[in-house]
Amino acid sequence: MKPFETYKQLFIEYLQIEKNASPLTVSQYSKDIDLFGDFLKAEGISLLECEYANVRLFLSKLHTEQLSRRSVSKKISSLRSFYRFLDREEFIKQNPFVNVSMPKSDHKIPEFFYEEELKQLFTVSDLHDPLGQRNQAIIELLYGTGIRVSECTGIELPDLDLSLETLLVHGKGNKERYVPFGQFAARALRRYIEDGRTQLAAKGKTPTNRLFLNARGGPLTARGLRLILNKMVEQAALTVDIHPHKLRHTFATHLLNEGADLRSVQELLGHEQLSSTQVYTHVTKDRLQQVYMNSHPRANK
Structure with missing residues (x-):
């Protein structure tokens, strides 16, 4: 044996x-x-x-x-x-996990930012400073695409197409997908690449194709990205917690609130199962009630 x-x-x-x-x-x-x-x-x-x-x-x-x-x-x-x-592989005669059922999920609703909170985060970076330009590009891209932190820190320069405003994302299990981003993210990325990144890259000992660099010119890590976001929250004088996934939750919630269909959001997030995306529908119930009250002839008092 x-x-x-x-x-x-x-x-x-x-x-x-x-x-x-x-x-x-x-x-x-x-x-x-x-x-x-x-x-x-x-x-x-x-x-x-x-x-x-x-x-x-x-x-x-x-x-x-x-x-x-x-x-x-x-x-x-x-x-x-x-x-x-x-x-x-026929190593066992019977599988003891065949009849084991999963415990019912807790149905925890994802946390997300309200638009007013996000507006404050977009104003704290010094756009004349290389690190400030980088930080602005990070938050614009995270909110503008809903990508994961590992996907963000793994971006390389050839993955970006600023003219078409699209990003090639290397997701879980080496699965790739293209996601679009808007003019705000494109403007922040162009400024950072042409100015801030050039200055940061000059400090590095080894050339790298990674998009986001740290203060020493090396590739930015997931831990470094989280520290950046926490510092931005402090500068914005917000009392909320922040983590990269919260911006991902916010991206999905705001899309659904504005009428995006679930399948499109699933594809943008890179979810394999639709059930992973459906968790975001819980936070849109207030909006649905508001639409109903404002639109149905028998709803208005």
Whole structure:
């Protein structure tokens, strides 16, 4: 019988080669499998001899640790995939995760910015300063396209077409999509590329094609981008929390509020499943009620 780590490594290679999974996905699956492996070891149970009752005991343990339903669902999904792989390769006789159901989701409504809050963020950058030009380009692009932080920091100069105002986005699982952006983002990007980025790149030790650079001329990291956004919030004297995903939520919410259809928003966000996009419809209910009250003949008092 092969050791636990061998089966895990075979599965990781399957994710990387056959499924073309992102490094973040592979890392999360690895952590979830290790957690389950530690549980099995403590219980004295073999990976290949695990049964449904053992899985139920594992889920009960997660429940006592007060993990969120979302976290539990992610772990179930990881382990389901792992055991489905073991079953496919005929390493096991029965899959203990076949009858395991997902916990009901918490239906957490995404946080988003109101337009007045966003207006303040767009006025804090010093457009005569290279870093200010970069920061303005970042926030215009994040709000103007709804891209993820990893997609933003990964942008390279050839990905941009300023004449057509489109961006080639390298999304999850190496999937690519084109997204448009507006005149405000185009103006901020052109100013930054022609002026601020040139000055920042001159400070770098190694030439790079990355669009967004740090103060030393190197590629901007996801952590650096988050620090930039937090600083902009402080400068705008806002009392709200900010993170790149909040701008992504705002992008989707504002599009739906202005009448965009769900399928188009799904494509722009790069969601594989429509259900991932449907979460944003919750925040448009107030607008729908307002439209109804203003438009239906029997609604007005």
